[in-house]
Amino acid sequence: MGRTRPLFRPPCPGRPICAGGGEVGGRLMRSILRVRPGFLGVIAVGLSLLVATEAIAETPAHLWTEKSWATPLDPDAPVSMRxxxxxxxxxxxxxxxxxxxxxxxxxxxxxxxxxxxxxxxxxxxxxxxxxxxxxxxxxxxxxxxxxxxxxxxxxxxxxxxxxxxxxxxxxxxxxxxxxxxxxxxxxxxxxxxxxxxxxxxxxxxxxxxxxxxxxxxxxxxxxxxxxxxxxxxxxxxxxxxxxxxxxxxxxxxxxxxxxxxxxxxxxxxxxxxxxxxxxxxxxxxxATGKVSRSYLGVRVDPVSQDLAAKLRLDRPTGALVREVLSGSPAAKAGVHPGDVILTWDDKPIDHWEDLPWLASTTPTGQKVMMVLNRSGKEMRLTAQVAEYPTDIGLAALAPSAPSPGGASVADLGMTVAPLDAATRKQLGLGERDGVMVSSVTAGSTAEQLGMRPGDVITQVNYDPVSGPEAFHQAVARVAAGDILSFTIRRENRYLFKAFTR
Structure with a gap:
């Protein structure tokens, strides 16, 4: 369109700031930072797909230029007034x-x-x-x-x-x-x-x-x-x-x-x-009006110093897989909760939040090789990223009622019980795989970890557990100050939780 008159009068500089210079409630530049406790992102979440108001009918082949025509400053020269x-x-x-x-x-x-x-x-x-x-x-x-x-x-x-x-x-x-x-x-x-x-x-x-x-x-x-x-x-x-x-x-x-x-x-x-x-x-x-995000299907956390030592990593690096979404590219590739993804397509994951960005900007359908650490051993897996699904909701599996007479893990604040046959069949578990959390004490370590009644613990410190007695023995072997980790099935989700005991 051609030149027009301004539709609005700019606000006076002396008026109260309304989150961006507007008269009534803009948000411009009152984007005031807040430190966040941790961004537990779904990899490639593309958490909001692009919001597009109008797509371009014809986008220029080169939307921007990288060659500066302006007069540069000599980085080693003294700064002059001009x-x-x-x-x-x-x-x-x-x-x-x-x-x-x-x-x-x-x-x-x-x-x-x-x-x-x-x-x-x-x-x-x-x-x-x-x-x-x-x-x-x-x-x-x-x-x-x-x-x-x-x-x-x-x-x-x-x-x-x-x-x-x-x-x-x-x-x-x-x-x-x-x-x-x-x-x-x-x-x-x-x-x-x-x-x-x-x-x-x-x-x-x-x-x-x-x-x-x-x-x-x-x-x-x-x-x-x-x-x-x-x-x-x-x-x-x-x-x-x-x-x-x-x-x-x-x-x-x-x-x-x-x-x-x-x-x-x-x-x-x-x-x-x-x-x-x-x-x-x-x-x-x-420029096309839509940003397609790729999807790996894991949630990640940082790697602690203690966990890095347990996994024999030189330093805390990579992205700790906290959860693998069922049916996702990660699940199909064989990624497990508790894995630490160290590289993505030959790019090192120096910081755990690098992985969501790298995965989300990988072209949909591309196969990517990952190097990861599992139980202290390095291995390689290949995942084929998919387009982020519009419905990421997880189909819930009806939890079975916990069996009575569970074994207590007093210092953690939870009890566990054997799995019944119906739950094993529903979750696709073997006859001797896992225990079910039957209760969690309010305010306990287990509650702080996010444990819930109905969770099925399949591994303790990466080792399979076959019942309440084996679970209790595995936990008892972990001394104070050492890492204690659980691999968990929650409905059709795969989770990993770790802490220093």
Missing amino acids: AFSRLAKELSPAVVNINVRKNPHPTPSFFGPQGGGSGLGTGFIIHKDGYVLTNNHVVRDTDAIQIKLDNDHVYTGRVVGTYPQLDVALLKFDAKEALTVAPLGDSEGLEIGEWVIAIGNPFGLSHTVTAGIVSAKGRRDIMANGEPMYARFIQTDASINPGNSGGPLINIRGEVVGINTAINAAGQGIGFAVPVNMIKKILPQL
Whole structure:
């Protein structure tokens, strides 16, 4: 569409901040981080498949450029007063202000109920045809979007697609003029201490430029907008404020290395950006209006120091399989609860949360070789990832009533009983496989582990148990300070739980 008048008046900088610079309840840049206790993700969960408002009829063959045309800074040269001004002057035309009218948000957020109203954010142009990257939370629940260029020309924008797990959205507007494009760089190549600049629209102050350094890389335990994310954030002390959401974080070569997403409101100079390499991974699919996520079908936890020692690992590394979903690619490949997945397609799993991202971005149908540790021994398995199912619900098996007269494991706070024939048949277990948890004491270690009456324990410390007496003996052999682990059947799910006794 052609240029239009602004539909909304930007809020005054002096008014109270409404989670992003809007007058009534936007969420822009009040994406204030919260440290999360642990993201127990279903691998390749694609936890929310892409939300697409409008798919592109014809997507450009090359949606972005990686060759910077801006004048780079010498990384070893002293910083001059004009160095950043030159970069800012050349790249500011690629940065846009985003003005939105928001629908009321039905779900209360970390900041309380979210009303409608207007909001402000930032974005940047990645293609001459008018494609813009910004944050998902900038345009979520909107019924109108305006995109304002640095020359004050205003266009109507539309959402092509969004991917909440990276808090990224792709927009499109139809310009009647030549557009400046921001090249995308290599976020993996960033060095801690390297200079970066941020350009944005804080508090409605158009094209504000701030400079700082890369304070850290790979920040994980951050929940932007109160939601878990795949992103391994770049931390920077370049000043980021409400309204900067969706703006570019730019390196000294004039390349975008991240999208500014979150701030820590409790501190100063603590901002976070989603690495651009992660965005480039899903951008081609984002442009089509749908991101297809692959699915392995396990839930994972970190590997503790004690468990690493028990499994004879040099250090805590890899992803501990806590659960294998029945019928999933992982189950078909032979993955067991308690396995530690060490590599995925020859890529080492240095951090347990690397696995969900790597698996989810593997092309659907591709076969991938995994190296894993099982009971202290290294082995290789091949899994063929599948498209994430729309219905991940697990068909429940009716639990049998526990048998009476179970053996007590007093210090754990639970009792176990033999399995009856009906339960064995239902679960496909052998005559001497496992015991059933008949009771769990409130407040006990067993309850804290998440044990439930009706759970069937098939292994203790990776060794099969054949009945209550064998179970009790296996537990008794584990001394205080050693790892005690259970492999469990719960309905049609396969679980693994471990703790230091």
